[in-house]
Amino acid sequence: MGIGRGSAGTQGFTLGKGERVSAQTYEEDWQIKAACRGPQNAVVFFPPQRFERKHEKIEREALAKSICRSCAVRRDCLDYALTIREPHGIWGGLNESERKQVLLQREAS
Numbered sequence: 706m707g708i709g710r711g712s713a714g715t716q717g718f719t720l721g722k723g724e725r726v727s728a729q730t731y732e733e734d735w736q737i738k739a740a741c742r743g744p745q746n747a748v749v750f751f752p753p754q755r756f757e758r759k760h761e762k763i764e765r766e767a768l769a770k771s772i773c774r775s776c777a778v779r780r781d782c783l784d785y786a787l788t789i790r791e792p793h794g795i796w797g798g799l800n801e802s803e804r805k806q807v808l809l810q811r812e813a814s
């Protein structure tokens with residue numbers, strides 16, 4: 706899948722959203738409904754392997770977030786990323802720094 710969160714029950718799978726590997730080892734039901742599903746979206750949800758300039762990151766993330774805004778499973782996606790403390794990419798419309806802020810706010814309350 707573009708978001709490419711892998712195949713059920715496998716480890717070391719290729720992620721469609723770049724080539725990052727998360728702690729995920731199975732496909733969640735909500736991922737089937739992901740708006741980012743499909744290889745065409747793979748490059749916008751994770752940074753490239755090469756150096757990425759700040760303006761490139763801003764543009765890439767804006768595109769990814771625009772896809773997230775229309776996603777029916779945005780809440781599930783964000784909850785998942787927060788739960789596993791996913792360190793990379795755009796999940797649920799938030800980048801890694803924004804998710805970290807959410808976690809810090811939760812811990813403070």
Ligand code: SF4
Binds near residue numbers: 773776780795
């Ligand atoms: S919220 Fe964004 S990253 Fe999450 S499944 Fe939907 S489109 Fe993909």
